[in-house]
Amino acid sequence: MIDVNQKAGIVITTRNREQDLKKLFFHLQENKSWAKYPVWVHDDASNTVSEDYWQTISNYAYCLIRNPRNYGAALNRNISNCSAPFDYIFSLDDDSCFVDEIGLELAIKYMDDNPKVAVLSFPVVDSFNPKKIQDTSPYPCLSYMACAALIRKNIFMEMGGYYSKFFYYGEEPELCLRIWNAGYEVHAFPLCRVYHWASSNELDSRVKGFYGPRNRIWTHFLHTPISFIMPEIIKAFGSYIKLSMKTKIPMIHLKGLIFGIKMGILTLNERQALPILLFRYLKSLPISAN
Numbered sequence: 001m002i003d004v005n006q007k008a009g010i011v012i013t014t015r016n017r018e019q020d021l022k023k024l025f026f027h028l029q030e031n032k033s034w035a036k037y038p039v040w041v042h043d044d045a046s047n048t049v050s051e052d053y054w055q056t057i058s059n060y061a062y063c064l065i066r067n068p069r070n071y072g073a074a075l076n077r078n079i080s081n082c083s084a085p086f087d088y089i090f091s092l093d094d095d096s097c098f099v100d101e102i103g104l105e106l107a108i109k110y111m112d113d114n115p116k117v118a119v120l121s122f123p124v125v126d127s128f129n130p131k132k133i134q135d136t137s138p139y140p141c142l143s144y145m146a147c148a149a150l151i152r153k154n155i156f157m158e159m160g161g162y163y164s165k166f167f168y169y170g171e172e173p174e175l176c177l178r179i180w181n182a183g184y185e186v187h188a189f190p191l192c193r194v195y196h197w198a199s200s201n202e203l204d205s206r207v208k209g210f211y212g213p214r215n216r217i218w219t220h221f222l223h224t225p226i227s228f229i230m231p232e233i234i235k236a237f238g239s240y241i242k243l244s245m246k247t248k249i250p251m252i253h254l255k256g257l258i259f260g261i262k263m264g265i266l267t268l269n270e271r272q273a274l275p276i277l278l279f280r281y282l283k284s285l286p287i288s289a290n
Contacts, residue, residue, distance in 0.1 A: 008108055009062065009086040010037050013076050013146075014094035015044040018053045020199050021094040025060050027128075033101045037090065038062035042080035045070045072167035077146060081156055089156070093147035096196040099128055103192030107150045110138060110189060118155040118184040119176070121289040122148040124196045133190050141188040142285045143176040148194035155184055163222075165267070169208055170215030173287075177223045180282060181274055188289035209249045213240050213256035214263065221264025225276050233261070 010028070014021055021041075028034050041061040045068065046053070057064050065080060081089055088108055098104065107120050121144030123133075149172075159178050162171035176186050213236065220232045237257055244250035274282070 006038075006085060006087075008037055008088040008090060008104070008150075009040055009084055010034075010090045010092060011040045011042070011080050011084050011086075012092050012094055013042050013044065013073065013080055014046065015070070015076075016046045016048045017094040017199060018046075018049045020197070021053070022056055023197075024092070024094060024097050025056065027097045029060070031098075031101060034098055034104060037104065038086075040080060040084045040086075041065070042076055042083075043067065044073070044076040072164070073146075074162040074166045074168065074171040075164040077171070078161035078164060081151065081153065081161065084153070087153055089151040089153055091146050091149045091151055092194070093196070095199045096124075096147040096194050097128075099125060099130060099193040099195050100191060104150075107189055107192045110187075111150060111152060114185075114187070116183070116185050117187050118152050118159075118179045119144050119186045120150040120189040120192070121145070121186060122150070123188070123190055123193045123289040124148050125193050126195070128195050130193060130195075133193075136190045138187045138189050138191075140285055141186055141289060142282050142287050143173040144186060144288050145196075146172055147196050148289070150189070150192070155179065158182070165263075166215045166218070167211065169211040170219065174215070174219045174222065177219070177274060177282070178272065180278060181223075181272065188286065190289065205247065206249060206252055209247060209252040210256040210259075213253050214260040217257055217260025218264045218267070221261075221268065222271055223274050225273050225279050227276075228279065236260075 012024070028039065039061045040063045041057050042065045065083065067076065088111055090104060111117060111120065121141050124145060159175060159182065163174050166174065179186060216236050217233060220229055224232050240253040240257060244253050
């Protein structure tokens, strides 16, 4: 029986990842420090899973929400985070899990002691037995990954959640720009690490290859100071041209970049540009937890 701690809970968004979710449940149940936190699962209309999958979720999860259709990661996370009855939300994907036994408790205490911190970004590691970290001090960072974070729900709600028009990928940096602009902060928290085994396939890489550049460009139109927009767009084009040499999907990247410009122009009425000093400060920060 789960000891329901309403102050904090684990929210997992998932879609068609049966084996990954079972692996995650196994590790959460095996560790008493993690098992005491209720698990809130939000499935984005999975259609390639067995009935055993739903039974596994029902047996373990504190709550299961099933979307009638695929809403996309941004909207799916908004629904799950807003509906979860926790002050603090440990945000995981179906293919990520904690590494440090008491990391969750330490993260909650840090949030209690620092009310201006809206999100803690956890370092993502490549195994359940990573190298020992030397410096455990928290520090400001630009953004975080939704597969490895602790979110203060009331600030998430105040910000209006993720920009749901993005549908998929890149919703965290855009939200963080609004968080910083509102006077709140995002900190990296090395004492709570997350192993992200990052299940993917060719379709995932092609989908990310479109939405990644599109949403990066779109974010610049929404938040970058006017004098920096063109240099940032040129920089984004250059980085994706370089990335295309590895991924070999240059036309998908190019399509995403062009659509980013198109969508940015179409939503100029939603623009909330950062002050130049804040923009420069955020550019000096690490992107997320190292």
